[in-house]
Amino acid sequence: MAPENVLAGYVPDDRGRDALALALLLKRSTRGRLTVANVQPLAWSAPGPAKAEEWAWRAYLREAAAAALAQARELAGDDAEYVAHFRRGSGRGLMELARRRGADAVVIGSAPGGARGRITLGSTADQLLHASSVPVLLAPRGYGDDPPEAFERITVAYRRSRGCEAAVRAAVRTTAALGVPLRLVTLVVGARGGAERDLLTRLSDRAAADLRLAARGPRRRSEVEVEVLEGRTVAQALGTTSWLPGEMIICGSSGSGPLRRVFLGDTSIKIVKAAPCPVMVLTRQL
Template sequence: MRYIIGYAPNKHGEEAVALASALASTQDAELRIVHVLDKPAPADAAFVEQRAVQETRAAWAGERLAEALLRVGDGVRASTDVVYADSVAEGLIDAARDGDAALIVVSAARNGPLKRFTIGSVANALLHASPFPVALVPAGYERPANITRMTAAIGSRQGAEALLEVAVQAAARRQVPLRLLSLIALDFDEATDHEFALKAARAHARIVLDEAVATAGTSTEVTAEVAEGSTIETAVESLRWKVGEVVVIGSSRLAEHRKIFMGNTANKLLRALPVPLIVVPRAVSDESAEAESPSLSV
């Protein structure tokens, strides 16, 4: 298993290395730390001066990547690479495809509040185009001693089964518990019978979670929890989070097959989370398309 890290020589790049190291440490995954430069590669330069500039930039990137290797956790295998592309997101997706990667890890933080997400341009582009799962790191993230728990936000729409399978496997491989989570926003309009609507929402969430627990089997310890609040954000904030916890969610139903697209609920959840988030692409139902797509595992 291989993880691609989108690296920049700053604190956000260091946070991405920290999360990737934590995710990889218990399952013998290999890290490939990638820095993306604008095209062309030096060998493809149109003239001598352009080649000299690109060689200088490549040398600088190589030095920064060597520094990044020093931040990889003990016992984790890692390599580095300079990739040339029209955009950082394109370069990371190409690197993941070429390296048969399971996950792309990037920092989502762009001068946001501590332990929160403020989506930058690279993360945003990946969340609209990546056929690979994408792990997002919040601002101020520090590598924990271990991954302690996986939490999967499970909905009732098509594709929840695929997300559940990915989450169960991720927790089982790391030998950590899995928490299945359903979020209820109580932002009803004035015409709504609040008590009736709340009971119905709770009952529906419990049915979904009970079915998910039964489907998960016995490969890892599984619990279920319903969180509610006046909004999705307050529902998330009402939860207790462990150091070393990671959340897994599925892509919106509006996404193309095996592509990521963040829906409204996921974006609200993202703004409130204090822990890393992995977004899993929408599953493919067509077998011929699935055969040409990357496998989903994190």
């Protein structure tokens, strides 16, 4: 099922606007609930004469949170809850809030300094992508400038494994809830010269067979598109296919990570960084 109780992390800049645009799209698509949170650092505890400075700092943090949430309300309207939270580490704060409020997904924007239309991972994403107990959705930089009206397709980054099978099952439920088609893609990455050519050809053939098998089965209620994407790098492979304005990629967590937690492996991190659309990273399932 698509996330219906979404927690969006908001900061008063482009990152916050991008996250909010993706969270609002989810909310409209599922008719679900949205909580917008601004996480501020904890104030220190100071004894004696320094107590006045501590109180001033606490007041400043409360005012900063209130100002950020007021800005978010101007963008998203009154049909959402707005929460200030104080925690050392914004990612940890969002994980804590997600547990308290029963959220089934956390949405954040890209870290500053990255390319437009791509996702850059900062400290908040790093914390969430290695410990969140609910799926994490990441919006590319600039997503809030011209967000799509609706989702158009879900693409699963697939390789044959137990974790990816769980991701496909989740994607089937998500596409059914959103009323959009499903696509499975497998990336075959490497140089195409010399002795590697035959090996990569065999890998591509095996990937195509795995995709055809994954696309069949009693749980598939409609046609599933499959593609093998080849390139020297993950970014080059992803660039060999078309991407719709309302696309979203779903990635499973690494099989070596903790159960029911998000934990990205090296290839998944490369997919997130090269993706031209939002990415949802699922928790690891049995």
